[in-house]
Amino acid sequence: MSKNYVIGFPRIGEKRELKKVLESFWSGEVDFNEVEYVANELKKRHWSYQKRAKVNFISSNDFSYYDNMLDTTILLGAIPKRFENLEDEELYFAMARGSKDCVAMEMTKWFNTNYHYIVPEISKNTTFKLNSKKVIEEYKQSKDLAINTKINLVGPITFLGLSKSIDNSDTYFHINSVVEEYCKLLEEISSFGSDVVVQFDEPLFVKDLDSKILSLIKPVYDKLSLVSTNIKIVVATYFEHSNEATKILVNTNIWALALDFVYGSKNFEVLEDIKASNKVLIAGVVDGRNVWKSDISKKVELLEKIAKVVNKENILVSTSCSLLHVPFTLEYELSLDKDIKSWLSFAKEKLVELKLISKVFFEEELTLEDKSLLKENEQSNRSRKESTKIHNKKIQNKINSLEILERKDIFEDRIKAQREYFKYEDLATTTIGSFPQTPEIRKNRRDFKASTISKDEYELNIKEYINDCISFQESIGLDVLVHGEPERNDMVEYFGELLEGFAFTKNAWVQSYGSRCVKPPLIFGDVSRENPMTVEWIKYAQSKTNKIVKGMLTGPVTILNWSFVRDDKPRNEVAKQIALAIANEVDDLQNAGIKMIQVDEAAFKEGYPLRKENIKEYENWAVENFKLSVSKAKIDTQIHTHMCYSQFNDIIKTIEAMDADVISIETARSGNELLKIFKEVGYKQEVGPGVYDIHSPRIPSVEEMVKQIEALLEVLPKEQLWINPDCGLKTRKWPEVKQSLENMVKAVNIVRENKK
The missing domain is CATH 3.20.20.210 (TIM Barrel)
Structure with a gap:
């Protein structure tokens, strides 16, 4: 049976429904109940899209009213003092956007993407107190729909590493406190049954880390892994390779590693380590950051290359990162040039690609529809290579003859x-x-x-x-x-x-x-x-x-x-x-x-x-x-x-x-x-x-x-x-x-x- 996995999914809605209701709420046209209603409908719809596409591992808690790092700040109770007299949605949006009396928290780019996150503010005196309401409610929502989701969380090392110290103290001073709150959350999650998958996003691991940060990885994930045998922990990295961290993580009790093989080709260098550890490898081969249609045959070749080292039974086929970074669907692009449209794949279309790649890779029987889609994929990729719309000799010659630079x-x-x-x-x-x-x-x-x-x-x-x-x-x-x-x-x-x-x-x-x-x-x-x-x-x-x-x-x-x-x-x-x-x-x-x-x-x-x-x-x-x-x-x-x-x-x-x-x-x-x-x-x-x-x-x-x-x-x-x-x-x-x-x-x- 084919096995596949989606790191995360867009939340704004295929027609920007979340944007519209948020702005109506901020302008006083609707109350927060309407925001909650729209958000819940979007979550249901997004889960159902993935379920229909035969995705095996669908995320909960990847949804956010504003930003997942902001959500994590709320989850961990790390509220800056200037907001301490506010509650609920007033607190949440004041932290993101500011209010009459409070300056908003800083916002900056999420790694090398065009997404922005709200920067947590940490001092030596910051205290942490778990507020698990959102995480638990969203997981229960999916269970009520008979969808067993994995739970997405920002990893503790990335959370503190991307936080801003407001008193020049070391944000990692709080690593034990943050891990303790996550342990409490995992204990709560473990009560929902066995084999709950919890994905800790640790994109910080793809950067050049000093020995101090690397030394935190094993104790942190050893401790999180020991909370409950009911929980399977995934550590997800993306946008580059994470070899130094991977070599440490294979020696912990986590269940799986999600690695990006689109933008992190050097991840191939740690496949032997993964094989030796018998960890599950979640192989990110479908591009979560760009919109060009996958060449399915090449993606299968890439997976076969991985499978020469890692046992195929220990591989899940995945997106390279969250699909948050690509548009929702091609369905409404009725006026786009037909050739160009045939070369594209947005979030919903990437779900289909993921299904086809995993079915071919795992040698599952293909339906007539599958075969038709595979043929269409081959034709689209060939037409893009051969198209006369792409090349302009005149501008190429001008570039080659430039003198003043x-x-x-x-x-x-x-x-x-x-x-x-x-x-x-x-x-x-x-x-x-x-x-x-x-x-x-x-x-x-x-x-x-x-x-x-x-x-x-x-x-x-x-x-x-x-x-x-x-x-x-x-x-x-x-x-x-x-x-x-x-x-x-x-x-x-x-x-x-x-x-x-x-x-x-x-x-x-x-x-x-x-x-x-x-x-x-x-x-x-x-x-x-x-x-x-x-x-x-x-x-x-x-x-x-x-x-x-x-x-x-x-x-x-x-x-x-x-x-x-x-x-x-x-x-x-x-x-x-x-x-x-x-x-x-x-x-x-x-x-x-x-x-x-x-x-x-x-x-x-x-x-x-x-x-x-x-x-x-x-x-x-x-x-x-x-x-x-x-x-x-x-x-x-x-x-x-x-x-x-x-x-x-x-x-x-x-x-x-x-x-x-x-x-x-x-x-x-x-x-x-x-x-x-x-x-x-x-x-x-x-x-x-x-x-x-x-x-x-x-x-x-x-x-x-x-x-x-x-x-x-x-x-x-x-x-x-x-x-x-x-x-x-x-x-x-x-x-x-x-x-x-x-x-x-x-x-x-x-x-x-x-x-x-």
Whole structure:
């Protein structure tokens, strides 16, 4: 009998049902009972999909209202003191989003994905107290539906390793306390019967771990394994190999190891250790992070290679990681090019792939439907290889003949020319780029795409929005303005729609954080730019003001990292094609009189390899392609960039090498710690640290921002600092944006006056 396993499943819903009900709850339109009802219906539906696909191991507790790390913080009772007077959903969402009286917890990227998690806050005095309600209730829900789920938990070492110490103490000081709470949970779970599978996610194990952390693995998992003979423990790692940890885990009493053989090919090196231990190997061969259809014959070959070492009876066929990172289903993609659609596989389709791969691998009898699906899979993969839609000789030749790869002028000369040209004050105020995407502006784009309004009407509505944006920014006294991006659905999708080699979906949403979803483009072929993409709208905005208007572009590395990228060509080569397209756009903007241009690299850090041995190669081509994208900028054209959620200590030299004139960064949730590294290395370029958190609806006061700016001035001089929010404002509502930005400008004026 075939045996298969799914690490985890998307929770936002195939039509973003969870997103919609959460946002209705946050706006006061429905009560929390409605959120619970929708969530329960989604869980039932998602379990039933997997059951019908003959998945043997289906997850419970992979569902979350916001984030699994936040859920684990609640599970373990590690509530920061500022939230201690709150309860239930008010507590939960205040920790994630902030409240009137409480600043939200920090949020950052989940390894090298575009998913964000809420960072637990730990001090030496943190106490832990089990709150098992969610875990137990969800398991009981599945049992009531006659579905025996495994229970997914964030592993204790990953939980503490990804936590933030708020007093510089060692978060692992609490490892015994955290394990004790998990033991209590396992005892509770064991009462539900025998052979309950509990999956501990330990993705931290795929990173380069020091000996101290490695030394924790055996005692932790020995202790957890001994709680009950009723429980089978799985340790799941993904996104890379985890060889050092695996060599330790095989000597514990856990039942199984889940390893990623899509992104962690070096996991092959520990197969002999797994064989010797007689552990079950959960082999992740179906790509949980990308959308291209599996070549089933090749996946079976991969499994057969594994089975040459590990006994086939001890293998479960699995997804490489949770399917959280891919869209839900292809079913609603009715307008997608038929050839491209035939090359794709989303979460529900990957369940079918998993079933077929496991049936072929375990030599189970195939039905007529199975045989038909296998034939279709073979044809799809062949047609993709042979398609003329993928290759563009013209752009390949341009890339091969490139001569100018970076700006010729050094920063010291550029900044002098730029200061003379723009004449902006110290502590110059600006925003990151986008303004609120109102229901009206979204409808305007939808109606135009659906041809229910004319191009003239569409453009008139866009111009009115830009007019209002410019007028508002002038009225509060911002120094450098933006046009607000009303024509853009998304900072990557917008550009992809204007480039060759991209395809787009209607409903392929992926959760980024909380209710925030993104719809990544599909890079299926060679990329080229035929016409300007932003020039007319930026020129129009500049015509409405005498102040500086920034041109807004998305950088090549971010476009790459926030897309589903073709897997038949090296990523660095795809990035270079995008970089050339952006370079031509920069040139057109400056020739049109737009001399301050922001090339956002919000996702630069998240593309970093998880293993140090692979970092240098990534940094080299990522920096080269950013520099190529701005290589045509003249000496007095000022290049800005923006980075999200980056721990800069380990990449500050790489940021210097990018050689942008101004970098804006997210620091509002993490204070000045991120900024200090710029001072320590003698960073020359100008910096815009975010002075307030745009991911929370909370409006910071003038006094609060004055303190924040004064704190920034303790680190860097006013001549080097710009003042801005910490990210774009598209997800916020106008009332909070207006008040927050007005307070920001007032705060800057107070500080400027005090510094005279």
